[in-house]
């Protein structure tokens with residue numbers, strides 16, 4: 435794996451971690467939450483600068499279903515993050531002197547709604563790039579030979595995480611959060627901090643697994659051996675990745 439790609443993936447890992455931290459508002463408290471959110475938005479701006487070629491090629495994007503889904507999902511993610519950003523500014527304590535008139539209950543609800551949708555959409559965004567991420571992980575661990583046992587072990591782990599993800603979605607009341615239902619039933623961080631993050635990770639894992647295996651299942655059989663994605667190290671900065679999988 436090239437050092438440029440490892441740096442990019444480290445930035446992506448940091449953005450994803452900050453998103454998770456942001457969700458733990460009642461553990462972090464307001465100041466840390468606002469700092470984490472600001473850092474995440476700065477990293478996401480950088481993320482899109484690094485992926486600028488994808489945006490510049492958007493008008494000529496391939497019209498096949500797979501390309502369209504990726505494009506639609508990325509635009510949805512953009513909308514979700516913009517909603518999160520605008521509502522963050524409106525309800526910010528740090529900016530309350532300037533914008534106190536805008537930070538009502540509904541804006542807070544929209545902020546929470548966008549945050550939980552961001553968790554789900556970012557996970558689908560990762561699921562669409564799973565073969566590339568697995569390729570990077572193989573490179574990192576020096577696993578250059580395919581192994582059936584490893585593949586089945588990973589599939590079993592994915593299945594277990596997906597089952598846990600369904601349970602975690604109920605535990606965190608994800609359905610209510612994604613449909614903007616009013617609830618005062620927040621996770622009690624005094625009981626467990628790690629538990630909250632593990633439930634969020636399991637939900638993300640469920641969405642990643644559904645996206646990745648869903649794509650593999652829907653892929654039309656071509657009768658040819660599918661082309662392996664190029665080694666991640668072969669992809670320069672800002673270059674659009676081939677549809678993975």
Ligand code: HEM
Nearest residue numbers: 442446449450453478485488508511512515556563674675
């Ligand atoms: C926590 C949030 C996010 C994470 C963890 C994440 C993760 C990733 C990863 C791992 C990749 C492939 C490697 C790379 O290019 O860095 C990627 C690509 C990309 N991401 Fe994100 N991303 C996030 C948010 C966003 C947002 C908000 C947008 C904009 C709406 C975005 C747009 C893109 C684009 C355009 C690509 C290139 C797509 C392609 O080559 O097919 N990402 N992202």
